[in-house]
Amino acid sequence: MFTKHSGGLRLLTVHAHPDDESSKGAATLARYAAEGVEVLVATCTGGERGSVLNPALDRPEVRADLTRIRREEMEAAREVLGVRQQFLGFVDSGMPGPDEPLPEGCFAAQPLEVAAAPLVALIREFRPHVVITYDETGGYPHPDHVMTHKVAVEAFEAAADPKRHPEAGEPWQAVKLYYHLALSRAWFQTLHDAMTERGVASEMGELLAGWPDTPPALATTTRIECAEQFAVRDAAMLAHATQVQPGVAFMAHPRDIEREVWPTEDYHLARSFVSGPGNPVPTAGAVGAVENDLFAGVRAAEGAWARCSNRAG
Numbered sequence: 001m002f003t004k005h006s007g008g009l010r011l012l013t014v015h016a017h018p019d020d021e022s023s024k025g026a027a028t029l030a031r032y033a034a035e036g037v038e039v040l041v042a043t044c045t046g047g048e049r050g051s052v053l054n055p056a057l058d059r060p061e062v063r064a065d066l067t068r069i070r071r072e073e074m075e076a077a078r079e080v081l082g083v084r085q086q087f088l089g090f091v092d093s094g095m096p097g098p099d100e101p102l103p104e105g106c107f108a109a110q111p112l113e114v115a116a117a118p119l120v121a122l123i124r125e126f127r128p129h130v131v132i133t134y135d136e137t138g139g140y141p142h143p144d145h146v147m148t149h150k151v152a153v154e155a156f157e158a159a160a161d162p163k164r165h166p167e168a169g170e171p172w173q174a175v176k177l178y179y180h181l182a183l184s185r186a187w188f189q190t191l192h193d194a195m196t197e198r199g200v201a202s203e204m205g206e207l208l209a210g211w212p213d214t215p216p217a218l219a220t221t222t223r224i225e226c227a228e229q230f231a232v233r234d235a236a237m238l239a240h241a242t243q244v245q246p247g248v249a250f251m252a253h254p255r256d257i258e259r260e261v262w263p264t265e266d267y268h269l270a271r272s273f274v275s276g277p278g279n280p281v282p283t284a285g286a287v288g289a290v291e292n293d294l295f296a297g298v299r300a301a302e303g304a305w306a307r308c309s310n311r312a313g
């Protein structure tokens with residue numbers, strides 16, 4: 001069970017399934033954890049309805065025990081990243097076909113208030129300064145990813161409101177909310193071009209050919225340098241062994257090329273209250289220069305609050 005935070009800067013990232021934390025923003029988590037930031041991954045579902053994407057493990061006994069195996073994989077990935085992790089207890093919705101209903105009782109079929117309640121309690125307990133989640137498209141059209149976005153935004157707001165979920169602890173206003181811009185078309189195109197220029201065969205061409213080159217909906221407000229953590233990110237992804245599809249396009253590129261041409265993980269700042277506690281002033285998402293730190297504007301304020309409370313105490 002998760003235990004209360006111990007002070008200092010805190011980062012919470014909210015994901016749909018075990019493995020999502022390792023495929024989107026994992027190097028960022030590893031970097032901040034290594035710097036001493038408290039990092040917590042909240043995983044909405046247990047990934048019970050995920051498929052076994054690794055043919056080497058696609059056996060009846062693995063499929064029959066997938067819930068337990070995915071928990072073990074999550075624990076291994078958590079260890080690799082050097083972070084904490086908590087499941088929020090919902091059941092994977094699976095990927096229903098176009099005319100198929102959602103399975104009864106699954107995460108995406110929950111009323112929003114019910115689905116957000118465990119995350120509200122977790123935010124009030126952990127008291128993150130920064131929260132990261134998916135944008136409103138979910139990053140890809142899995143019902144649990146779209147629901148994770150809704151739940152994270154709802155909980156970001158509700159956790160700060162004393163009138164909401166009064167049973168779930170003292171209100172807490174997280175200072176910034178970010179959306180992942182991971183696995184963008186620009187990222188694939190840049191890597192594909194760099195590989196092609198260097199005479200390296202690229203697996204990304206087919207994917208790019210079917211992906212319209214339209215401008216991204218959300219501005220990149222924040223780029224986190226984390227090339228040094230790409231090896232940790234890869235190891236965390238591989239820890240989710242049942243979810244590793246050999247040769248999948250987003251894993252199949254030389255890492256030295258990635259470190260050279262795209263050494264960052266990128267984010268969109270969706271909400272910001274960096275002016276300090278008690279007097280939050282929201283700022284627009286994309287203002288001014290691109291940040292290179294998720295805690296930009298938070299570190300100074302946090303230091304000042306700590307000094308104030310030291311003087312007071």
Ligand SMILES: [Zn+2]
Binds near residue numbers: 016017020142145
């Ligand atoms: Zn997922």
